[in-house]
Structures are given as structure tokens and as C-alpha cells.
Amino acid sequence: MPHASFVPLRIFSAYTMLEGAIDPKAVAKRARELGFPAAAICDRNGLYGTMPFSDACVASGVQPVIGALLCVARPDLPQGAPPTFDWLALYAQDACGYDNLCALVSAAHLDRPIEEQAHVSFDTLDGRTDGLIALTAGAEGALARLLAERQQAAADVYADRLQALFRDRLYIELSRRLDPVEGAAEPHLIALADGRGLPLIATNPSCYAEESFHEAHDVMLCIAASAYVDSEERTKSSLDAWIKPAHEMKRLFDDLPEALANTLVLAQRCAVAAPSRKPILPSIAGDPTAVVEQLRADARTGLEARLEKIAGDGEEYRTRLEFELDVITGMGFAGYFLIVADFIKWAKDNNIPVGPGRGSGAGSVVAWSLTITDLDPLKLGLLFERFLNPDRVSMPDFDIDFCETRREEVIRYVQSKYGRDHVAQIITFGRLKARAVLKDTGRVLQMPYGQIDRLAKLVPNHPTDPWTLQRSLNGVAELASEYRSDREVRRLFDLAMKLEGLPRHVSTHAAGVVIADRPLDQLVPLYRDPRSDMPVTQFDMKYVEAAGLVKFDFLGLKTLSVLQRAQDLIEAREGHRPGLDALEWDDEAVYALLARGDTVGVFQMESEGMRRALVGVRPSAFGDIIAIGAL
Structure with a gap:
């Protein structure tokens, strides 16, 4: 089967938490369904999903492209001006590029002041761009923002800086999502690319896999911002933020076919996946x-x-x-x-x-x-x-x-x-589990707290056997009845089930x-x-x-802290310190205490179930304790 004539390069996986809503493995599956020869995840300041994504792509016959959307502090600001943070999409061409990408996303988190958002200074890029391809990041990049603000001179200086770092590995990114910054900047970006001999590349930044997920994504953004769905003053999900098939992208960029073709070129230039290695340990004795x-x-x-x-x-x-x-x-x-x-x-x-x-x-x-x-x-x-x-x-x-x-x-x-x-x-990763996502979704939908709490408590809560919302609907008659009879409850569950299991923090x-x-x-x-x-x-x-x-x-x-404190107290009172390793294992008083189940504070023997087992077994030898502990 011939492959699609487009490669999606700007996909936020679920590890751009509460913004992206696609599991990395699901990206590979969706890419295969749509006939993409390759696909890239490009999470904010992160490579969290790189390994599962790489593995899933290889299993699906799709080429993985490893990317990250890096936050970069804008250079050349007037003295005393507050910092401005822009984004730059980076992709690893080879092992050297992957190493540099790891170093840059790590620096974004580790080397910035803790009170500021994760980012790198522009100077941090110097010396760390070998093996990396850069996209200008559309409306989130400095070039588009400067051009949309009619700051042509500042845009030219910024473009000079990018070209000095990336040379023939720099692409001018275009996205067409009815975004005002993208719309205002596009003609200037095309002119800049033409004047500098830089290639254009088409993207559609995506946060979810299919068009039908839009409402659930909007709810997720509300959960992230502690906002209500009905509020006007909030960030809203874009209707275009899904993984569009090649024919849709061709329609959008019919006037710039080279921008679509360059997505294939970029994928062909990248030939690296997250590496698997044998165990690596520091040497404590030399060779x-x-x-x-x-x-x-x-x-x-x-x-x-x-x-x-x-x-x-x-x-x-x-x-x-x-x-x-x-x-x-x-x-x-x-x-x-x-x-x-x-x-x-x-x-x-x-x-x-x-x-x-x-x-x-x-x-x-x-x-x-x-x-x-x-x-x-x-x-x-x-x-x-x-x-x-x-x-x-x-x-x-x-x-x-x-x-x-x-x-x-x-x-x-x-x-x-x-x-x-x-x-x-x-x-x-903390995830949106059944009860929590039901409560979060109900809250942003402004459903009555009492109703949400009652429904959440009907979801069985077994730590060793967690129930999903779908299983709860199938296994709890009262929930199933309300789901069938109440349209608001049905909407609540339908939205919450789409978000269930996604990383939250x-x-x-x-x-x-x-x-x-x-x-x-x-x-x-x-x-x-x-x-x-x-x-x-x-x-x-x-x-x-x-x-x-x-x-x-x-x-x-x-x-262990309690035992040491007990030794300290005995030593202070009696003048000698008991050695725990000298204690005998056949003390009848200890076994009598265990047989009574009087073991609150005894490690691994203090739960209600273990205390019942001790009373039932009445241990009289150390082997009995071993057997009970193995239950």
C-alpha cells in the first residue's frame, strides 16, 4: 500500500500533561491507520514518552521521529525588560542529535531559576545543535510572534541566530488553524524563507487523535486550568488540534505542496530511536x-x-x-x-x-x-x-x-x-483514575457536588483490583441505571471515560x-x-x-527509627545498649504477643488481616512467622 504524502511532526503525547491526550503507543497505532510512513511526538521540554513511542512504532512498521518542543528565553531584549519565552521544535537526526536533545531538555529543567518556567537560554543552544533539525514552532515560536507584531528587524536578527546554529537544518514552520498569530505571520514567514533560501514545512500541532475527542480535550484543558466549561475567560481546545489525515493536509496546503513534501524529507533525514542499552554501572574498583x-x-x-x-x-x-x-x-x-x-x-x-x-x-x-x-x-x-x-x-x-x-x-x-x-x-506519573476523573469532569461541568460525590462513591475502590469507569458501568446496577436514564450523567461518564488513565502530574x-x-x-x-x-x-x-x-x-x-529510639531510651535508663542482632528467636513472651494479635506497630504484622491470621495460626516458632509473612 502506498504511504501517505505527509508526516505529522507536531504531536503532543499525553506526557505534555493536561494538554496532550494521546498515549505514545496510540500515536504509532494511529499513524499506521492513516498510512503515515513516519510520525513524531514533540512534547514540551520532554522526552518522557520516547521509549514506548519508539517501541510501538517499530512494532507497527512506522518510523519514529524523536522530537521535543523546547522553551527558549528570547535573546536581545532591552535591559530591564521582563523575560519572554518562545518555543523551538527540535528533532534528532542521529545518535549525536539524540544526546544533544537529552542534554537540552534536561538543562531546561535543571539549569533555570526554580521560580521560572522550565526553559533554556538562547546561548545554551550553542554547541548543542549538531544532529538536530529545528522547526520555528509556528505561532509559539519567536519568528511568527515577532512578524505578527510587525517587528521585521528583530525577526531578521532572530533568524540570523537560528541559521548560524542550524545552517541547512532549519525549516520555517507553517500551520493553518485559524490562529491569529499564524495568519498574521504567514505571508512574512514565506517571504523570509524565500529571501533566505530556507525550506517551508507544514504542520498541524495535534493534541488528540481523532476529531470526535474535541469536547473531552476541552474538558481536560478546564481541569488543567481549574476553569468551568461554560466560562468564556479560559483557554479553549482548538477544533483543528487532531491528527489530520494526509488528504486533509493536502487540501489545507494545496498552494504550497513543497511544505508537505518537506515533512517526508525531514523524516528521511532522521534515523534514530531511543536507544536500549545493557546495564551501565560506575566502576568501584577500576576495570x-x-x-x-x-x-x-x-x-x-x-x-x-x-x-x-x-x-x-x-x-x-x-x-x-x-x-x-x-x-x-x-x-x-x-x-x-x-x-x-x-x-x-x-x-x-x-x-x-x-x-x-x-x-x-x-x-x-x-x-x-x-x-x-x-x-x-x-x-x-x-x-x-x-x-x-x-x-x-x-x-x-x-x-x-x-x-x-x-x-x-x-x-x-x-x-x-x-x-x-x-x-x-x-x-x-499520577494518572486520572476512575473516581478522580469523574469528580474532576463533574466539577468543570458544574454539576452539583453532592451528585458527583455520590456517583464517584458508587465506583468500587479496590487498590489491588482497580475498577475502570467502563467496568463500573457494567458491574454496578445503580450506575448503569443512571447512565441510561439521565442525559447529564451519560455525558459526564462519556467524557470522563475518554480522559481516564491519562497522566495528570x-x-x-x-x-x-x-x-x-x-x-x-x-x-x-x-x-x-x-x-x-x-x-x-x-x-x-x-x-x-x-x-x-x-x-x-x-x-x-x-x-527502624522506632527501634533505634527504643535502644536510646533503654541505654539512657539502664546504662547499657541492647544489641538487636543478639536477640534470641525463641522468646515465649514474643510468641504470646503475636498469638494475641497485639502487633500494632510491628512491621508487616500490623494490618487487620495479618492480626487475624496471627490469632488463627498462633505462631510458636520463627518458621511460622515466615509462613504468615509470605501470605
Whole structure:
């Protein structure tokens, strides 16, 4: 089948949050349906959706074009004038361009004053434009704005600056959406392009996939602005902001066929997707051979120290240790163990409580020998293969608990050791979930609060089994009845269901931290959480790992803080400090307490369900506690 004669280059995915409403994977699907040979997502100051978009395009037989709409502070303003922020659409031609794009979107978030919107200065572009193609960004770009304001001289100076940076990789962008700035600027943009020998390119900035989504998009903009749909004084959705098919674009640009043809040319000039990499770790001991040798030496030394407190010759432990070392080094994870052991040792040396071990990592004799864990895997019959298995290749993942009040100190130590620009937290996305999107939609439609609240409470709320609005309509008779009989309720649900699941805001992973062997903006795009001075990856947990970054969990556990406080109080009163690792596991009074279900404040044993299980099982040995915890 012949491909369409147009490539959409200005699509906001759902990661231009509360403005774009298309999942990156859905962009690829829609591009295939419309016969586009390629498509680009171009989110504001972000590459959040780049990896899922790239993967989906490859699976759909569509060429991904990686872009971002970068906010740039306008240069050459009069002294004392307030800053003006314009936009520039940038696309990666090759690996160098992708690296520069990562660096620029990261700089937009990390290098600006926190009180200003994310942006870069114009000078930041200098030296970072190799491998990048630039579009002038239509009505949001400085050229169109200046020309619409009849500032021809300032527009010429700005065009000179862009040409000096991008040379033959600069396109003059035209969009035809009945926008007053675009309309006023278009003849001047065409004249400027003609006078400078610059190519024209046609775009249709798109926020949603199909024309029928317009009303839902308008509601989404109201949610973003805390405005009402019936208000006149608000930003409204454009009727043209959908992914138009090639025949519609041909009709719009019938007088400028070269502007359409250049969308294909640009796509042909771009040949890069978000890269997937093998795990990348900083080296703690030099070259890979030295890392392996250090792990073996540290683990053997640590095991002998552990065996001094255990009866017997220890041969079973040594055999298990050598087996694990062969597996760990054969899978290339020696550096991971050394890094984890290093920051845990630092925490313990600085009197920061660390958990004894949790999850499958407690089954490793190597981890026990390195004091990553403090539980004897052989004594407890724990299996190493649950943690690492050569037949199931995946990154090791220690769940490491630190005192809640001092967890940040450990992260700061890691930053100081490897470099602040080598360490980042991991982004998470808050989404428009069923109850929340129903309430948000009802609010902007100005429906009575009592009615919205009552309808939202009819949506089942099971954290482990979340119900969508569609499932609720199918499974809750009262909701289904109101949906059928009440036109306003039907409109509410129809609009809310279109928005359900879209990202609403960003946050950070509760525990995940990534550590790299180089500045992170050379590997992934970064974001700044306004509540922290630590960078955050723009890729979520799934895709940071695909990009080659390794996650380390720094969990903050209140129980450890409580235990340390208890030790402090006992020491102050009794004159000696009890050692938690010296406590016996056969204290009858403890088992009696557990059997009564008197476990409020006991980690993993304090929920109502666990307390009922304890009363029913009446544990009398440590193995009983293990079994209950595994439920």
C-alpha cells in the first residue's frame, strides 16, 4: 500500500500533561491507520514518552521521529525588560542529535531559576545543535510572534541566530488553524524563507487523535486550568488540534505542496530511536577484572568473619559462596554488589539503622558475607536461585531498608561518592483514575457536588483490583441505571471515560535511585521535582532500566527509627545498649504477643488481616512467622 504524502511532526503525547491526550503507543497505532510512513511526538521540554513511542512504532512498521518542543528565553531584549519565552521544535537526526536533545531538555529543567518556567537560554543552544533539525514552532515560536507584531528587524536578527546554529537544518514552520498569530505571520514567514533560501514545512500541532475527542480535550484543558466549561475567560481546545489525515493536509496546503513534501524529507533525514542499552554501572574498583577480584576477596573475607560466630568447619558456606560468586560474576553483576555493600557499610559506620534483609536478596550468602544482609541463608533454608538465576536473566534487586529519618543521608553519600550529576531519582506519573476523573469532569461541568460525590462513591475502590469507569458501568446496577436514564450523567461518564488513565502530574518513585558511570543527561533526559534539588529521570522505572540504568532501592522504614529510639531510651535508663542482632528467636513472651494479635506497630504484622491470621495460626516458632509473612 502506498504511504501517505505527509508526516505529522507536531504531536503532543499525553506526557505534555493536561494538554496532550494521546498515549505514545496510540500515536504509532494511529499513524499506521492513516498510512503515515513516519510520525513524531514533540512534547514540551520532554522526552518522557520516547521509549514506548519508539517501541510501538517499530512494532507497527512506522518510523519514529524523536522530537521535543523546547522553551527558549528570547535573546536581545532591552535591559530591564521582563523575560519572554518562545518555543523551538527540535528533532534528532542521529545518535549525536539524540544526546544533544537529552542534554537540552534536561538543562531546561535543571539549569533555570526554580521560580521560572522550565526553559533554556538562547546561548545554551550553542554547541548543542549538531544532529538536530529545528522547526520555528509556528505561532509559539519567536519568528511568527515577532512578524505578527510587525517587528521585521528583530525577526531578521532572530533568524540570523537560528541559521548560524542550524545552517541547512532549519525549516520555517507553517500551520493553518485559524490562529491569529499564524495568519498574521504567514505571508512574512514565506517571504523570509524565500529571501533566505530556507525550506517551508507544514504542520498541524495535534493534541488528540481523532476529531470526535474535541469536547473531552476541552474538558481536560478546564481541569488543567481549574476553569468551568461554560466560562468564556479560559483557554479553549482548538477544533483543528487532531491528527489530520494526509488528504486533509493536502487540501489545507494545496498552494504550497513543497511544505508537505518537506515533512517526508525531514523524516528521511532522521534515523534514530531511543536507544536500549545493557546495564551501565560506575566502576568501584577500576576495570572489570579488578571489580570481580575485589568482590571475590571481600566476600571471602566477610564470610570468614561471619563463620567465627558459627559452629562447624563452614565448608557448606564456602561451597555456596563460590557457587554464588561464579553466577554473579558470570552475569556481570559484581559491581552491583560492591556498590550496595559500600553504601550499606557507610550507613552502619555512621550509626544509621539498616534493615537485616528483606525479599529474595536475603537468600544470598555473598550478600550476607558483604553485610548487605544480616540473615544466615543456610540456617533459614533460603534459596539463592530466587534472587539470581542464569536461566532467568534480570537485574538483582535488593530491597534495602534504612531508618526513615536518616535515609536522605545515605543518598547524599552516594551523590558525593559518584557525583551529583551521576545520581537521580526515578519519575512516576499520577494518572486520572476512575473516581478522580469523574469528580474532576463533574466539577468543570458544574454539576452539583453532592451528585458527583455520590456517583464517584458508587465506583468500587479496590487498590489491588482497580475498577475502570467502563467496568463500573457494567458491574454496578445503580450506575448503569443512571447512565441510561439521565442525559447529564451519560455525558459526564462519556467524557470522563475518554480522559481516564491519562497522566495528570509527575512525582518520584518512593525508593528508587539510579547511579551511572557518567553524567545522567548523557543517557536519559532529566526533570526537576520542585520539592527536591535532586534530578529525576524523565523515563519511568521500566524504561530507565531499558535505557541501561540500574535501580537501587533506598527504602525509608519508620520501624527502624522506632527501634533505634527504643535502644536510646533503654541505654539512657539502664546504662547499657541492647544489641538487636543478639536477640534470641525463641522468646515465649514474643510468641504470646503475636498469638494475641497485639502487633500494632510491628512491621508487616500490623494490618487487620495479618492480626487475624496471627490469632488463627498462633505462631510458636520463627518458621511460622515466615509462613504468615509470605501470605
